[in-house]
Amino acid sequence: MSERSWQVIVIGAGPSGMMAALKAREGGASVLLLEKNPAPGKKLLLTGHGRCNLTNCTIPDTFRERYFENARFLNSSFHTFSPQDVCDYFSSIGVSTHEEDSGRMFPDAQKSRAVLDALLKKLDSEDVEILCDTEVLALSPKEGKEGETFWEVQTGKGTYYGNCVILATGGKAFPQTGSTGTGYQLARSMGHSVTPLIPSLSPLYLSGFDGKSTEAGISSEEGDEILSGLTLEQVRLTLLVSEKTVAKTEGGLLFTHQGISGPSAMRLSRYLPEGKEKSLYEDGKVRVQVHFLPELREETVEEKLLGAMTSEPNRAMRNILHSLFPLPERLIGQVLFKAGGDLPANQVTKMVRKKIVSGLCATTYTVSHPAPWEIAYVTRGGVNIKEVDPKTMQSKLAPKILFCGEILDIDGDSGGYNLQHAWASGFVAGQTASTLSMMPQKMINAQNAL
Protein backbone atom coordinates (compact mmCIF):
# COMPACT_ATOMS: atom_id res chain seq x y z
CA MET A 1 0.00 0.00 0.00
CA SER A 2 1.09 3.57 -0.56
CA GLU A 3 2.16 5.81 2.26
CA ARG A 4 -1.36 7.22 2.27
CA SER A 5 -2.64 4.08 3.92
CA TRP A 6 -4.08 3.52 7.39
CA GLN A 7 -5.26 0.57 9.34
CA VAL A 8 -8.59 2.26 10.01
CA ILE A 9 -10.29 5.04 8.07
CA VAL A 10 -13.33 6.64 9.69
CA ILE A 11 -15.69 8.63 7.46
CA GLY A 12 -17.48 11.44 9.30
CA ALA A 13 -16.29 13.36 12.36
CA GLY A 14 -19.57 13.51 14.25
CA PRO A 15 -19.96 12.02 17.74
CA SER A 16 -19.99 8.41 16.53
CA GLY A 17 -17.03 8.88 14.16
CA MET A 18 -14.90 10.68 16.75
CA MET A 19 -15.60 7.97 19.34
CA ALA A 20 -14.84 5.23 16.78
CA ALA A 21 -11.57 6.90 15.82
CA LEU A 22 -10.50 7.19 19.46
CA LYS A 23 -11.30 3.57 20.25
CA ALA A 24 -9.57 2.27 17.13
CA ARG A 25 -6.48 4.29 18.02
CA GLU A 26 -6.61 3.10 21.61
CA GLY A 27 -6.53 -0.45 20.23
CA GLY A 28 -3.25 0.40 18.52
CA ALA A 29 -4.39 1.03 14.94
CA SER A 30 -3.27 3.95 12.82
CA VAL A 31 -6.40 6.03 12.18
CA LEU A 32 -7.46 8.60 9.61
CA LEU A 33 -10.67 10.55 10.25
CA LEU A 34 -12.21 12.20 7.19
CA GLU A 35 -14.74 15.02 7.48
CA LYS A 36 -16.35 16.99 4.70
CA ASN A 37 -17.01 20.10 6.82
CA PRO A 38 -14.26 22.60 7.62
CA ALA A 39 -14.34 21.33 11.23
CA PRO A 40 -15.56 18.25 13.15
CA GLY A 41 -18.70 18.01 15.28
CA LYS A 42 -20.92 20.68 13.73
CA LYS A 43 -24.14 18.94 14.76
CA LEU A 44 -22.76 18.01 18.18
CA LEU A 45 -22.38 21.73 18.92
CA LEU A 46 -26.12 22.26 18.37
CA THR A 47 -27.27 19.42 20.59
CA GLY A 48 -29.39 20.07 23.66
CA HIS A 49 -29.86 23.70 22.55
CA GLY A 50 -26.09 24.15 22.75
CA ARG A 51 -25.84 22.34 26.10
CA CYS A 52 -25.45 18.75 24.76
CA ASN A 53 -27.76 16.23 26.36
CA LEU A 54 -25.11 13.56 25.99
CA THR A 55 -26.90 10.47 27.31
CA ASN A 56 -29.78 9.33 29.50
CA CYS A 57 -29.27 7.44 32.74
CA THR A 58 -32.77 5.89 32.76
CA ILE A 59 -31.55 3.39 30.14
CA PRO A 60 -32.03 0.38 30.24
CA ASP A 61 -35.41 0.81 32.01
CA THR A 62 -36.74 3.10 29.26
CA PHE A 63 -34.86 1.29 26.55
CA ARG A 64 -37.68 -0.39 24.60
CA GLU A 65 -40.10 2.51 24.50
CA ARG A 66 -37.40 5.08 23.65
CA TYR A 67 -35.79 3.23 20.74
CA PHE A 68 -39.01 1.86 19.30
CA GLU A 69 -39.06 -1.26 17.13
CA ASN A 70 -35.29 -1.65 16.63
CA ALA A 71 -34.29 -1.37 20.30
CA ARG A 72 -33.02 -4.95 20.48
CA PHE A 73 -30.16 -4.17 18.11
CA LEU A 74 -28.69 -1.96 20.83
CA ASN A 75 -28.53 -4.57 23.61
CA SER A 76 -24.95 -5.53 23.00
CA SER A 77 -23.41 -2.09 22.32
CA PHE A 78 -25.20 -0.56 25.34
CA HIS A 79 -23.93 -3.42 27.46
CA THR A 80 -20.39 -2.66 26.26
CA PHE A 81 -20.72 1.12 26.63
CA SER A 82 -23.60 2.04 28.91
CA PRO A 83 -24.77 5.57 29.81
CA GLN A 84 -22.68 5.27 33.00
CA ASP A 85 -19.65 4.31 30.87
CA VAL A 86 -20.32 7.36 28.68
CA CYS A 87 -20.30 9.63 31.74
CA ASP A 88 -17.18 7.93 33.12
CA TYR A 89 -15.44 8.27 29.78
CA PHE A 90 -16.21 11.97 29.51
CA SER A 91 -15.16 12.47 33.10
CA SER A 92 -11.82 10.81 32.24
CA ILE A 93 -11.25 13.38 29.48
CA GLY A 94 -12.21 16.31 31.69
CA VAL A 95 -15.98 16.65 31.15
CA SER A 96 -17.93 16.09 34.34
CA THR A 97 -21.68 15.59 33.99
CA HIS A 98 -24.88 15.94 36.01
CA GLU A 99 -28.41 14.59 35.78
CA GLU A 100 -31.42 16.78 35.00
CA ASP A 101 -35.10 15.84 34.65
CA SER A 102 -36.07 12.44 33.21
CA GLY A 103 -32.53 11.08 33.47
CA ARG A 104 -31.06 13.51 30.94
CA MET A 105 -27.30 13.95 31.42
CA PHE A 106 -25.53 17.23 30.61
CA PRO A 107 -21.96 18.46 30.97
CA ASP A 108 -21.48 20.57 34.11
CA ALA A 109 -20.05 23.27 31.84
CA GLN A 110 -23.54 23.45 30.24
CA LYS A 111 -21.92 23.77 26.83
CA SER A 112 -21.64 21.38 23.88
CA ARG A 113 -18.39 23.16 23.10
CA ALA A 114 -16.85 21.60 26.23
CA VAL A 115 -17.74 18.12 24.98
CA LEU A 116 -16.40 18.76 21.49
CA ASP A 117 -13.20 20.41 22.73
CA ALA A 118 -12.47 17.47 25.04
CA LEU A 119 -12.91 15.01 22.16
CA LEU A 120 -10.70 17.07 19.85
CA LYS A 121 -7.99 17.35 22.49
CA LYS A 122 -8.06 13.61 23.01
CA LEU A 123 -7.96 12.92 19.25
CA ASP A 124 -4.96 15.20 19.01
CA SER A 125 -3.13 13.63 21.93
CA GLU A 126 -3.77 10.15 20.49
CA ASP A 127 -2.34 11.20 17.10
CA VAL A 128 -5.49 10.56 15.13
CA GLU A 129 -5.05 12.30 11.82
CA ILE A 130 -8.08 14.40 10.90
CA LEU A 131 -8.60 15.72 7.39
CA CYS A 132 -11.40 18.28 7.12
CA ASP A 133 -12.93 19.73 3.94
CA THR A 134 -12.58 16.19 2.60
CA GLU A 135 -15.73 14.55 1.33
CA VAL A 136 -15.65 10.83 0.63
CA LEU A 137 -17.11 10.17 -2.81
CA ALA A 138 -16.63 6.45 -3.34
CA LEU A 139 -15.33 3.26 -1.77
CA SER A 140 -13.96 0.28 -3.64
CA PRO A 141 -12.53 -3.01 -2.42
CA LYS A 142 -8.99 -3.96 -3.49
CA GLU A 143 -7.02 -7.13 -3.06
CA GLY A 144 -3.55 -7.17 -1.49
CA LYS A 145 -0.62 -9.49 -2.22
CA GLU A 146 -1.82 -12.11 0.24
CA GLY A 147 -5.40 -12.01 -0.93
CA GLU A 148 -6.44 -9.63 1.83
CA THR A 149 -9.15 -7.08 1.19
CA PHE A 150 -8.44 -3.43 1.75
CA TRP A 151 -10.42 -0.36 0.77
CA GLU A 152 -9.74 2.46 -1.63
CA VAL A 153 -11.37 5.62 -0.34
CA GLN A 154 -11.83 8.30 -2.98
CA THR A 155 -12.30 11.86 -1.84
CA GLY A 156 -12.44 15.22 -3.54
CA LYS A 157 -8.85 15.70 -2.42
CA GLY A 158 -7.19 12.40 -3.23
CA THR A 159 -7.30 8.69 -2.61
CA TYR A 160 -6.61 6.97 0.69
CA TYR A 161 -6.31 3.31 1.57
CA GLY A 162 -7.57 1.57 4.67
CA ASN A 163 -7.61 -1.99 6.01
CA CYS A 164 -10.96 -1.23 7.62
CA VAL A 165 -13.43 1.54 6.93
CA ILE A 166 -16.02 2.81 9.40
CA LEU A 167 -19.00 4.69 7.99
CA ALA A 168 -20.10 7.32 10.50
CA THR A 169 -21.68 9.78 8.11
CA GLY A 170 -24.88 10.38 10.08
CA GLY A 171 -28.37 10.50 8.63
CA LYS A 172 -30.25 13.08 6.56
CA ALA A 173 -31.67 15.29 9.29
CA PHE A 174 -30.38 18.86 9.70
CA PRO A 175 -28.33 18.57 6.47
CA GLN A 176 -26.96 22.07 7.06
CA THR A 177 -24.61 20.37 9.56
CA GLY A 178 -23.08 18.09 6.91
CA SER A 179 -25.19 14.96 7.28
CA THR A 180 -26.74 15.07 3.83
CA GLY A 181 -27.29 11.36 3.39
CA THR A 182 -24.26 10.66 1.20
CA GLY A 183 -23.35 7.77 3.50
CA TYR A 184 -26.41 5.88 2.31
CA GLN A 185 -25.06 5.96 -1.25
CA LEU A 186 -21.73 4.60 -0.05
CA ALA A 187 -23.55 1.84 1.86
CA ARG A 188 -25.71 1.00 -1.16
CA SER A 189 -22.63 0.80 -3.36
CA MET A 190 -21.47 -2.05 -1.12
CA GLY A 191 -24.73 -3.95 -1.48
CA HIS A 192 -26.49 -2.67 1.64
CA SER A 193 -30.18 -1.82 1.63
CA VAL A 194 -31.49 1.35 3.22
CA THR A 195 -34.91 1.37 4.88
CA PRO A 196 -37.30 4.29 4.12
CA LEU A 197 -36.01 7.59 5.49
CA ILE A 198 -38.43 9.78 7.47
CA PRO A 199 -37.66 13.16 9.07
CA SER A 200 -38.19 12.42 12.75
CA LEU A 201 -38.34 14.40 15.99
CA SER A 202 -39.87 17.21 13.99
CA PRO A 203 -42.95 19.40 14.46
CA LEU A 204 -46.19 18.57 12.62
CA TYR A 205 -47.48 21.00 9.98
CA LEU A 206 -51.26 21.28 10.14
CA SER A 207 -53.91 22.70 7.84
CA GLY A 208 -55.94 25.43 9.47
CA PHE A 209 -52.87 27.01 10.99
CA ASP A 210 -52.39 29.34 8.08
CA GLY A 211 -55.65 31.23 8.50
CA LYS A 212 -56.85 29.92 5.14
CA SER A 213 -58.15 26.38 5.47
CA THR A 214 -60.48 25.20 8.22
CA GLU A 215 -61.45 21.96 9.83
CA ALA A 216 -63.81 19.95 7.60
CA GLY A 217 -67.43 20.31 8.60
CA ILE A 218 -66.84 23.12 11.06
CA SER A 219 -67.38 26.65 9.93
CA SER A 220 -64.58 28.72 11.33
CA GLU A 221 -63.73 32.29 10.59
CA GLU A 222 -60.70 32.16 12.80
CA GLY A 223 -57.86 29.79 11.90
CA ASP A 224 -56.45 27.46 14.54
CA GLU A 225 -53.27 29.50 14.51
CA ILE A 226 -54.86 31.64 17.23
CA LEU A 227 -53.71 28.82 19.52
CA SER A 228 -50.10 29.53 18.56
CA GLY A 229 -47.84 29.77 21.61
CA LEU A 230 -50.11 27.71 23.85
CA THR A 231 -48.48 24.89 25.81
CA LEU A 232 -50.15 21.90 27.47
CA GLU A 233 -48.40 19.64 29.92
CA GLN A 234 -50.01 16.37 28.92
CA VAL A 235 -52.06 15.40 25.88
CA ARG A 236 -52.58 12.21 23.92
CA LEU A 237 -52.03 12.28 20.17
CA THR A 238 -53.30 9.67 17.74
CA LEU A 239 -51.99 9.54 14.19
CA LEU A 240 -54.58 8.37 11.66
CA VAL A 241 -53.61 7.51 8.10
CA SER A 242 -56.56 6.75 5.83
CA GLU A 243 -58.69 6.42 9.01
CA LYS A 244 -56.40 3.73 10.48
CA THR A 245 -54.66 4.37 13.79
CA VAL A 246 -50.93 4.25 13.13
CA ALA A 247 -49.47 5.46 16.44
CA LYS A 248 -50.32 7.09 19.76
CA THR A 249 -48.07 9.26 21.89
CA GLU A 250 -48.46 11.17 25.14
CA GLY A 251 -46.61 14.13 26.58
CA GLY A 252 -46.35 17.90 26.40
CA LEU A 253 -47.69 19.86 23.43
CA LEU A 254 -46.90 23.27 22.00
CA PHE A 255 -49.07 25.01 19.41
CA THR A 256 -46.98 26.90 16.87
CA HIS A 257 -48.05 29.19 14.05
CA GLN A 258 -47.67 26.24 11.67
CA GLY A 259 -49.07 23.38 13.71
CA ILE A 260 -47.94 21.47 16.77
CA SER A 261 -44.62 20.73 18.39
CA GLY A 262 -43.39 19.59 21.82
CA PRO A 263 -42.50 16.04 22.96
CA SER A 264 -45.79 14.34 22.01
CA ALA A 265 -45.83 15.78 18.47
CA MET A 266 -42.09 15.33 17.88
CA ARG A 267 -42.38 11.68 18.92
CA LEU A 268 -45.32 11.14 16.57
CA SER A 269 -43.47 12.54 13.54
CA ARG A 270 -41.50 9.30 13.00
CA TYR A 271 -44.75 7.54 12.07
CA LEU A 272 -45.79 10.00 9.32
CA PRO A 273 -45.97 8.57 5.79
CA GLU A 274 -42.97 9.31 3.59
CA GLY A 275 -42.94 12.62 1.72
CA LYS A 276 -43.18 10.77 -1.59
CA GLU A 277 -46.66 9.56 -0.62
CA LYS A 278 -47.79 13.03 -1.57
CA SER A 279 -51.36 12.10 -2.45
CA LEU A 280 -52.05 10.94 1.12
CA TYR A 281 -51.27 14.45 2.30
CA GLU A 282 -53.02 16.17 -0.60
CA ASP A 283 -56.17 14.11 -0.01
CA GLY A 284 -56.19 15.00 3.69
CA LYS A 285 -55.70 11.36 4.72
CA VAL A 286 -52.98 12.05 7.27
CA ARG A 287 -54.64 13.31 10.42
CA VAL A 288 -53.77 13.79 14.05
CA GLN A 289 -56.29 13.61 16.83
CA VAL A 290 -55.65 15.44 20.10
CA HIS A 291 -57.12 14.36 23.44
CA PHE A 292 -56.63 17.38 25.68
CA LEU A 293 -57.69 15.46 28.81
CA PRO A 294 -55.86 12.16 28.37
CA GLU A 295 -56.48 10.96 31.91
CA LEU A 296 -60.26 11.03 31.30
CA ARG A 297 -62.34 8.79 29.07
CA GLU A 298 -64.65 10.58 26.63
CA GLU A 299 -67.73 9.22 28.45
CA THR A 300 -66.44 10.61 31.75
CA VAL A 301 -65.93 14.04 30.20
CA GLU A 302 -69.48 13.96 28.86
CA GLU A 303 -70.91 12.85 32.23
CA LYS A 304 -69.08 15.62 34.07
CA LEU A 305 -70.23 18.21 31.55
CA LEU A 306 -73.85 17.08 31.59
CA GLY A 307 -73.88 17.06 35.41
CA ALA A 308 -72.56 20.64 35.62
CA MET A 309 -74.89 21.89 32.88
CA THR A 310 -77.90 20.40 34.67
CA SER A 311 -77.02 21.83 38.08
CA GLU A 312 -76.16 25.31 36.73
CA PRO A 313 -78.33 25.83 33.62
CA ASN A 314 -77.81 29.59 33.46
CA ARG A 315 -74.04 29.48 33.71
CA ALA A 316 -71.93 30.26 30.62
CA MET A 317 -70.39 27.13 29.09
CA ARG A 318 -67.00 28.88 29.11
CA ASN A 319 -67.14 29.10 32.94
CA ILE A 320 -68.43 25.55 33.30
CA LEU A 321 -65.55 24.18 31.24
CA HIS A 322 -63.11 26.29 33.25
CA SER A 323 -64.29 24.97 36.56
CA LEU A 324 -64.31 21.35 35.37
CA PHE A 325 -61.08 21.04 33.41
CA PRO A 326 -57.61 22.55 33.90
CA LEU A 327 -57.27 23.84 30.36
CA PRO A 328 -56.06 27.23 29.08
CA GLU A 329 -58.73 29.83 28.40
CA ARG A 330 -57.72 30.24 24.77
CA LEU A 331 -58.16 26.54 24.10
CA ILE A 332 -61.58 26.43 25.77
CA GLY A 333 -62.59 29.47 23.72
CA GLN A 334 -61.54 27.76 20.49
CA VAL A 335 -63.30 24.48 21.36
CA LEU A 336 -66.54 26.39 22.09
CA PHE A 337 -66.15 28.56 19.00
CA LYS A 338 -65.75 25.52 16.73
CA ALA A 339 -68.68 23.71 18.35
CA GLY A 340 -70.88 26.83 18.26
CA GLY A 341 -71.36 26.42 22.01
CA ASP A 342 -70.18 29.71 23.52
CA LEU A 343 -73.58 30.12 25.21
CA PRO A 344 -75.32 29.66 28.58
CA ALA A 345 -75.69 25.93 29.39
CA ASN A 346 -79.49 25.87 28.94
CA GLN A 347 -79.14 27.02 25.31
CA VAL A 348 -76.71 24.25 24.35
CA THR A 349 -78.30 21.40 22.40
CA LYS A 350 -77.28 17.77 22.73
CA MET A 351 -75.55 17.93 19.35
CA VAL A 352 -73.50 20.96 20.36
CA ARG A 353 -72.64 19.35 23.70
CA LYS A 354 -71.34 16.29 21.85
CA LYS A 355 -69.27 18.57 19.63
CA ILE A 356 -67.76 20.22 22.71
CA VAL A 357 -66.85 16.81 24.18
CA SER A 358 -65.35 15.78 20.89
CA GLY A 359 -63.39 19.06 20.76
CA LEU A 360 -61.91 18.26 24.16
CA CYS A 361 -61.20 14.59 23.55
CA ALA A 362 -60.74 14.18 19.83
CA THR A 363 -60.01 17.42 17.99
CA THR A 364 -58.77 16.27 14.63
CA TYR A 365 -56.34 18.22 12.49
CA THR A 366 -55.08 17.42 9.02
CA VAL A 367 -51.32 17.12 8.56
CA SER A 368 -50.57 19.20 5.48
CA HIS A 369 -47.09 17.82 4.68
CA PRO A 370 -44.13 16.20 6.41
CA ALA A 371 -41.54 18.49 7.96
CA PRO A 372 -38.55 19.39 5.78
CA TRP A 373 -35.28 17.64 6.63
CA GLU A 374 -33.82 21.00 7.64
CA ILE A 375 -35.81 21.07 10.88
CA ALA A 376 -35.94 17.37 11.78
CA TYR A 377 -33.60 16.37 14.62
CA VAL A 378 -33.03 12.78 13.56
CA THR A 379 -33.62 10.33 10.74
CA ARG A 380 -35.90 7.37 11.06
CA GLY A 381 -34.62 4.59 8.80
CA GLY A 382 -31.15 3.97 7.46
CA VAL A 383 -28.76 1.11 6.75
CA ASN A 384 -30.72 -2.07 7.33
CA ILE A 385 -29.71 -3.43 10.73
CA LYS A 386 -30.31 -7.00 9.56
CA GLU A 387 -27.17 -6.56 7.46
CA VAL A 388 -25.00 -5.41 10.39
CA ASP A 389 -23.71 -7.47 13.32
CA PRO A 390 -24.91 -5.70 16.49
CA LYS A 391 -22.07 -7.19 18.56
CA THR A 392 -19.30 -5.79 16.36
CA MET A 393 -20.97 -3.20 14.08
CA GLN A 394 -19.45 -5.07 11.12
CA SER A 395 -21.18 -5.25 7.80
CA LYS A 396 -22.43 -8.76 7.07
CA LEU A 397 -22.10 -8.03 3.34
CA ALA A 398 -18.79 -6.27 2.82
CA PRO A 399 -15.54 -7.32 4.50
CA LYS A 400 -13.93 -4.94 7.00
CA ILE A 401 -16.68 -2.32 6.62
CA LEU A 402 -18.33 -1.11 9.80
CA PHE A 403 -21.14 1.28 10.66
CA CYS A 404 -21.94 3.46 13.63
CA GLY A 405 -24.32 6.25 14.62
CA GLU A 406 -27.33 7.66 12.84
CA ILE A 407 -26.50 6.13 9.45
CA LEU A 408 -27.99 2.91 10.89
CA ASP A 409 -31.73 2.29 10.99
CA ILE A 410 -31.91 3.36 14.64
CA ASP A 411 -33.64 6.45 15.98
CA GLY A 412 -34.24 7.33 19.58
CA ASP A 413 -36.54 9.68 21.38
CA SER A 414 -35.34 13.09 22.51
CA GLY A 415 -33.58 13.05 25.87
CA GLY A 416 -29.99 11.98 25.09
CA TYR A 417 -30.97 8.70 23.45
CA ASN A 418 -29.53 9.46 20.02
CA LEU A 419 -26.14 10.50 21.32
CA GLN A 420 -26.03 7.41 23.56
CA HIS A 421 -26.42 5.29 20.43
CA ALA A 422 -23.76 7.35 18.61
CA TRP A 423 -21.21 6.93 21.44
CA ALA A 424 -21.93 3.23 22.05
CA SER A 425 -21.96 2.14 18.41
CA GLY A 426 -18.86 4.27 17.73
CA PHE A 427 -17.09 2.67 20.69
CA VAL A 428 -17.86 -0.86 19.45
CA ALA A 429 -17.08 -0.12 15.80
CA GLY A 430 -13.70 1.41 16.74
CA GLN A 431 -12.84 -1.49 18.99
CA THR A 432 -13.73 -4.06 16.31
CA ALA A 433 -11.94 -2.17 13.54
CA SER A 434 -8.68 -1.96 15.46
CA THR A 435 -8.69 -5.71 16.11
CA LEU A 436 -9.75 -6.55 12.58
CA SER A 437 -7.27 -4.25 10.89
CA MET A 438 -4.36 -5.90 12.64
CA MET A 439 -5.52 -9.48 12.29
CA PRO A 440 -3.77 -11.69 9.71
CA GLN A 441 -6.03 -12.44 6.75
CA LYS A 442 -6.06 -16.18 7.51
CA MET A 443 -7.63 -15.52 10.89
CA ILE A 444 -10.26 -13.22 9.40
CA ASN A 445 -11.15 -15.89 6.82
CA ALA A 446 -11.42 -18.50 9.54
CA GLN A 447 -13.64 -16.23 11.64
CA ASN A 448 -15.89 -15.43 8.70
CA ALA A 449 -16.28 -19.13 7.98
CA LEU A 450 -17.67 -19.77 11.47
Ligand SMILES: Cc1cc2nc3c(=O)[nH]c(=O)nc-3n(C[C@H](O)[C@H](O)[C@H](O)COP(=O)(O)OP(=O)(O)OC[C@H]3O[C@@H](n4cnc5c(N)ncnc54)[C@H](O)[C@@H]3O)c2cc1C
Ligand atom coordinates in the same frame (compact mmCIF):
# COMPACT_ATOMS: atom_id res chain seq x y z
C1 LIG B 1 -30.52 20.55 16.57
C2 LIG B 1 -30.25 19.16 17.08
C3 LIG B 1 -30.17 18.92 18.44
C4 LIG B 1 -29.92 17.63 18.92
N1 LIG B 1 -29.81 17.44 20.26
C5 LIG B 1 -29.55 16.19 20.75
C6 LIG B 1 -29.33 15.98 22.13
O1 LIG B 1 -29.28 16.93 22.94
N2 LIG B 1 -29.13 14.70 22.56
C7 LIG B 1 -29.12 13.64 21.68
O2 LIG B 1 -28.96 12.51 22.14
N3 LIG B 1 -29.25 13.83 20.36
C8 LIG B 1 -29.44 15.07 19.87
N4 LIG B 1 -29.55 15.26 18.51
C9 LIG B 1 -29.30 14.10 17.60
C10 LIG B 1 -27.78 13.84 17.51
O3 LIG B 1 -27.12 15.06 17.34
C11 LIG B 1 -27.43 12.91 16.35
O4 LIG B 1 -28.17 11.73 16.46
C12 LIG B 1 -25.92 12.61 16.34
O5 LIG B 1 -25.19 13.77 16.07
C13 LIG B 1 -25.58 11.55 15.29
O6 LIG B 1 -24.19 11.37 15.33
P1 LIG B 1 -23.43 10.77 14.07
O7 LIG B 1 -21.98 10.78 14.42
O8 LIG B 1 -24.02 9.48 13.68
O9 LIG B 1 -23.74 11.77 12.86
P2 LIG B 1 -23.50 13.34 12.68
O10 LIG B 1 -23.43 14.05 13.95
O11 LIG B 1 -24.51 13.75 11.69
O12 LIG B 1 -22.06 13.39 12.01
C14 LIG B 1 -21.81 12.88 10.72
C15 LIG B 1 -20.61 13.60 10.13
O13 LIG B 1 -20.24 12.98 8.91
C16 LIG B 1 -19.89 13.98 7.96
N5 LIG B 1 -20.07 13.42 6.62
C17 LIG B 1 -21.24 13.05 6.03
N6 LIG B 1 -21.00 12.53 4.82
C18 LIG B 1 -19.65 12.58 4.63
C19 LIG B 1 -18.81 12.18 3.56
N7 LIG B 1 -19.29 11.61 2.44
N8 LIG B 1 -17.48 12.40 3.67
C20 LIG B 1 -16.95 12.95 4.81
N9 LIG B 1 -17.72 13.35 5.85
C21 LIG B 1 -19.05 13.15 5.77
C22 LIG B 1 -20.84 15.12 8.29
O14 LIG B 1 -20.35 16.36 7.80
C23 LIG B 1 -20.91 15.06 9.81
O15 LIG B 1 -19.94 15.88 10.41
C24 LIG B 1 -29.79 16.55 18.01
C25 LIG B 1 -29.89 16.78 16.64
C26 LIG B 1 -30.10 18.06 16.17
C27 LIG B 1 -30.17 18.31 14.69
